[in-house]
Amino acid sequence: MTDYIKHLTSEGYSYIPGEYYKALDKIYGSGERDYLQELKNGYNNLILDPYSLGNRWRGYAQFRRLEDGTLIFGHFTPYKQTKKYNPDTGDIIRNYPLLPNSITENAILQYLLNDDIIFVEKYGKIGNLEDLTLGIHLFRYQAKFDSPAYSSPVWLHKDDEDVVFVHLINASSNMLGGDSIIASTPAKIERVLRLEKPFDTLVVNHDKYHAVTPVGCSINGEIAIRDIILVTFHKING
Numbered sequence: 001m002t003d004y005i006k007h008l009t010s011e012g013y014s015y016i017p018g019e020y021y022k023a024l025d026k027i028y029g030s031g032e033r034d035y036l037q038e039l040k041n042g043y044n045n046l047i048l049d050p051y052s053l054g055n056r057w058r059g060y061a062q063f064r065r066l067e068d069g070t071l072i073f074g075h076f077t078p079y080k081q082t083k084k085y086n087p088d089t090g091d092i093i094r095n096y097p098l099l100p101n102s103i104t105e106n107a108i109l110q111y112l113l114n115d116d117i118i119f120v121e122k123y124g125k126i127g128n129l130e131d132l133t134l135g136i137h138l139f140r141y142q143a144k145f146d147s148p149a150y151s152s153p154v155w156l157h158k159d160d161e162d163v164v165f166v167h168l169i170n171a172s173s174n175m176l177g178g179d180s181i182i183a184s185t186p187a188k189i190e191r192v193l194r195l196e197k198p199f200d201t202l203v204v205n206h207d208k209y210h211a212v213t214p215v216g217c218s219i220n221g222e223i224a225i226r227d228i229i230l231v232t233f234h235k236i237n238g
């Protein structure tokens with residue numbers, strides 16, 4: 001983890017290959033329950049984002065870690081993005097249905113959240129966990145041949161949140177695009193990468209701009225999907 005934290009500190013982003021989360025093999029490969037399949041199934045119950053175009057289905061929760069390490073989930077503070085960072089759909093308080101227990105109690109999701117918390121605590125640049133709002137967004141980009149899926153904003157931007165993890169859960173093989181872009185200024189692209197395998201992860205902070213290219217479907221009559229989990233850490237008074 002140390003190298004990924006260093007890279008985030010010096011370069012404003014970090015790419016973590018899915019193999020890093022190898023302990024997850026024990027969780028979803030245990031044979032008792034198929035947590036990965038349960039997590040994937042959760043994407044079938046999201047809602048089409050009513051606040052922006054782009055064929056994205058989503059679900060949202062905030063979470064906190066109690067002293068004994070337990071994670072609790074709810075809507076603790078209103079969720080909105082500022083116009084400064086999102087001129088597209090900023091300044092609107094957005095209500096999304098709370099993610100169900102079947103998702104928030106999922107062992108794989110809990111593992112990712114705990115690992116992201118440890119990462120942010122070791123990173124140390126955005127203060128204590130108690131002074132941060134922690135969020136989880138499930139996003140499904142669902143594209144057809146003539147109906148792409150795309151993020152809001154679609155161009156290079158910085159997020160409101162101080163640190164954001166993008167964990168890939170699933171991407172269909174008929175997907176076009178979905179590439180992540182890192183840029184030091186809107187005119188200087190530094191890196192293009194694609195989250196391809198389960199749990200491939202991108203972490204970003206406020207130092208660089210980022211974007212993800214629109215998702216299309218390469219085959220007429222099929223549907224392409226890109227399922228991700230965003231885990232966000234936001235300074236309450238930041």
Ligand SMILES: [Fe+2]
Binds near residue numbers: 157210
């Ligand atoms: Fe973003």
